[in-house]
Amino acid sequence: MKNKKVILTGDRPSGQLHLGHFVGSLKNRVKLQKEYDTYIMIADAQALTDNFENPAKVKDNVLELALDYLAVGIDPTCAKIFIQSQIPELFELATYFLNLVSINRIGHNPTVKEECKSKGFEASVPAGFYLYPLFQVADIVGFNADLVPVGLDQAPMLELARDVVKKFNATYKTEILNMPEPLFGTAGRLSGVDGLAKMSKSLGNAIYLSDDSDVLKKKVRMMYTDPGHIKVEDPGKIEGNIVFEYLDVFCEDKAFVMGLKEHYQRGGLGDMKLKGHLLEVLESVISPIREKREQWKNETGEVQKIVSNGTNLARERARGLLSSVKKEMLIDYEEIIKIST
Ligand code: TRP
Secondary structure: HHHHOEEEEEEEOOOEHHHHHHHHHHHHHHOOOOOOOEEEEEHHHOOOHHOOOOOHHHHHHHHHEEEHHHOOOOOOOOOEEHHHHHHHHHHHHHHHHHHHHOOHHOOOHHHHHHHHHHOOOOOOHHHHHHHHHHHHHHHHOOOOEEEEOHHHHHHHHHHHHHHHHHHHHHHHHOOOOOOOEEEEEEOOEEEEOOOOOOOOOOOOOOOOOOOOOOHHHHHHHHOOOOOOOOOOOOOOOOOOOOOHHHEEEEEOOHHHHHHHHHHHHHHHHHHHHHHHHHHHHHHHHHHHHHHHHHHHHEEEEHHHHHHHHHHHHHHHHHHHHHHHHHHHHOOOOOOOOOOOO
């Protein structure tokens, strides 16, 4: 049987997943998990790069993230869910890869620059945080991934990974490392409910996959629409109107959305009524996820088993890749030195 191509992707366990994650990458992972040999990383070591003072928060979110994965439909019989910190091979690999890139190249990363600003790291950024994109390269290459389904904000990390692979293969005259391809969601960046920026936990404008009906209702009610649309009969604007952005992304019935748009622009469709439609659509997306999450939550032992199993299998694969890389870099001493492990 031909070997399946490999997917490697993951998220930081620093909070619950939201609708932005869902359309940005989770849907793609669920769709492709059977076709690809899929590894999904709970990136706890990366989460510590900006939460090192708060390790309990990271640890508490590890199994929560696994629950989110299972709730959206990641199937543990084919996808391997694993914990980054438990695969030391990845950190060893990162050490060797550090030789293949310049500090300037690592620093050239719009996502990290934005994060530094929002975290107040501009004056003095911790080295671990500054270098995390290179560690992420090791995550990707450590599995010799072919495809990496992620949100658009991860594009710079993928570019760096491709640079490192190219440099490695050229330097050591080999083709052992696959060129990883990013796979972004079709929706691009999902706006937050405030309409001002992308959906993000730190901006407090996110709808979480685990939000209950009441919370969801409140968030939809406060969603940004058209500030000029005051009376029901006023004509309203579609551009920049978050309710319509969400309807475009989440409502399967495109003709229905088109009808709503026409009505809204003409006047006579009130915001409350419009939001009622969106609420129904979002409820139909989130309620099955919420229910599945509740079921898995009652089976903690099973979830732990899934993650242990995934971590063991992931480690096996990373071990193999690291060993091939070390051979190319002439760091293989098995024949002359015996170490007991
Ligand atoms: N940087 C990703 C995030 O912030 C998490 C991550 C860590 C990741 N390692 C990865 C994603 C490797 C894809 C591939 O969510």
